[in-house]
Amino acid sequence: MIEKDRSLIRARIIAEHKESYILRNESSEFSAKITGKMMFAASSREDYPAVGDWVLITPLDKEKAVIHEILPRKTVLKRKSAGKTDVQIIASNIDVAFIVQSPDRDYSLNRFERYFSLAESGGIKPAVVLNKIDLIDDSDLEWRISEIKDRFKGTDIYTTSTLTGKGMADLRKNIKKGLTYCFLGSSGVGKSSLINTLIGKNLIKTGEISFQTNRGRHITTHRQLFILENGGLLIDNPGMREIGLLDSKTGIKSVFSEIQGLSKHCRFSDCTHTHEPGCAVLKAVRSGDLDKSQYKNYIKLAKENEFNTMTRLEKREKDRNFGKFIKKAKKQIKKYES
Ligand code: GDP
Ligand code: ZN
Secondary structure, eight states: OOOOOOEEEEEEEEESSSEEEEEOOOOOOEEEOOOHHHHHHHOOOOGGGTTOOEEEEEEEESSSSEEEEOOOOOOOEEOOOOTTTOEEEEEEEEEEEEEOOOSSSSSOOHHHHHHHHHHHTTTOOOEEEEOGGSSSSHHHHHHHHHHHHHSTTTTOOEEEEETTTTTTHHHHHTTOTOEEEEEEEOOOOHHHHHHHHHHSOHHHOOOEEEEOTTTSOOEEEOOOOOOOOSSSSSEEEEEHHHHHHHHHHHHHHHHTTTHHHHHTTTTTTTOOSSSSOOOOOHHHHHTTSSOOOHHHHHHHHHHHHHHHHHHHHHHHHHHHHHHHHHHHHHHHHHHHOO
8 A cells, every 4th residue: 555655755746847746845855757657547637746736755866756646635726728628737725816906907896706716616715815006096995895895795805015015914914824825817917026025035037946857957947836934835837827818818708798698789790889879788888787887897808808819910000090090180170270
């Protein structure tokens, strides 16, 4: 029995590399591979180690080890790749996911909700971080907090500014020794800034681990699990960042299906639901059938999406057309004035 073998020790995966994993226990860091037996028994991606996993290993020397077994995962952050049945495990054994949004990005309660269900479906407790509060005034902040409290009862809410440092002590205080955390949210909301502030160094950019492969080559890889001064643990890896990107792409269709349904009744098939006559969406907003803030969110997201998917040529074309439009408008104004 493997469990009774005294040479087996527990370690945690802190980074994933193409051909191996980086592990850590109280005293050392190892580069490790899984056993042939484990590879042979693996039937899906879930059977391979992920960052955050606790595993049983046998050290080969001071730097290298072999992974025998993945200990049962308490929680998993996973993602289904679009159109595939295979589930990708992004990280495991995360206790709390901080869902970050900032007022200057694609802020919405629906977005919080999507991240909440992503976390909760893997057994992870979500908490809200409202970052960049230096950009809004107190009454705006109060309003947002009460809005979040109303919709997500009992959720922990942290309000932070990495710029002024406000709220950082409170966030830090609530990070507990031995628990594992991650930050999720759209790109640009300040996740790296928050993590770097908590770690106290610019580790995200510079935290590279150098280790030797079996062939003797030296490889550097990015650390994906960080230990904070108070003993709290933090996971940040590219998979988590991708969740944010996917979220902004698929969000429009999934959450605003109501608007999609209404748009079938618009007079024009290419209706943008902003000014067109016979627009069923605008009609619903006016009559109160459709929530105004949901509508605003939709328009904002739709615009962002449109601009993001435009090629550079299209963007230039748009700018040029706008230039022409301005010129024409100026001419017309002159005509009226003269
Ligand atoms: P990430 O993509 O979520 O990792 O976001 P970053 O940490 O890279 O931050 C995106 C931008 O927001 C950067 O220009 C940061 O300097 C800025 N930023 C981060 N936190 C704050 C904040 O609390 N207040 C303000 N005003 N800007 C911030
Ligand atoms: Zn319309």
